Amino acid sequence: MAPGSPGSPGIRVGTRGSTLALTQTTTVAERVSGLAELPYALVRVRTEGDVLKGSLSQIGGTGVFVAALRDALLEERCDIAVHSLKDLPTLPAPGLTVASVPEREDVRDALCARDGLTLATLPDGARVGTGSPRRAAQLRAARPGLEVVDIRGNVDTRLGRVAGLVMGAPGDLDAVVLAAAGLRRLGREDAITELIDTDVMLPAPGQGALAVECRESEAMPHVREALAAYDHLPTRLAVTAERAVLLQLEAGCSAPIGALARIEGEDLALEAVVCSLDGRSILRRTRSARATDAVAAARLGLELAEELLASGAADIAPLNS
Structure with missing residues (x-):
């Protein structure tokens, strides 16, 4: 269903404003809307992670992308919120519950390199960008000769750092490593030069999965039933x-x-x-x-x-x- 007209009863779905977040949230909103037979409306919420600069470890970890959305739920400015599951702190938020974990996308990390290069064919000294200490450590373990560069920014910004991938972009790196799931959801598979085997790089816990959070006291039974139906048990386990x-x-x-x-x-x-x-x-x-x-x-x-x-x-x- 499309979002309802102003004033009509429906599901208010909280989301960050990035292109990837909006794409993920819209997919979830359409599915839950269809299952609940209710219209939906997106509620954009700006998080600290969208405002603050610096590496994730410096600004407080990936939980900075979550707190404002959780506040919006608790303050009843939205009815459900959609997160990348790997961004959720491991401890639950009082008053909230992860009511649905949809079926997972590709769990792997993806190398996006100039000239179709792979992890094995990148030359020693090549500059590879990532904002993740997990990816950086496993990159250094697999290819000690690479120079790992700390980067931030949305998907397009990161891809633009790779020489030749985005017209008119800086292109100061030889490659970046991103989550394959995000690239697939954005239709950017063409940028992937190698899906890194999990034997080489294990993903972050929850990578490729989404989490749909709501208040424990959610009053709309159709919404709770829809979220339960949308839950994918193998992914949740x-x-x-x-x-x-x-x-x-x-x-x-x-x-x-x-x-x-x-x-x-x-x-x-x-x-x-x-x-x-x-x-x-x-x-x-x-x-x-x-x-x-x-x-x-x-x-x-x-x-x-x-x-x-x-x-x-x-x-x-x-x-x-």
């Missing part, structure tokens, strides 16, 4: 296990930690990596368990995190952030 690793490690969303869970037969298989910032120390562990609900998935993540800590994770990475 996977991201629950991944985020439990972060929670138990007491690590922030921007810590150099990757995690990925997959359904394998009747089991949930979870893999996690903890890296030193310079990429010289890498600790990688896997664990599987039967996980048919979120409690079992979370337990799997907590157990793997404990194994990582017992193996020296706290000595490798800056945790407790």
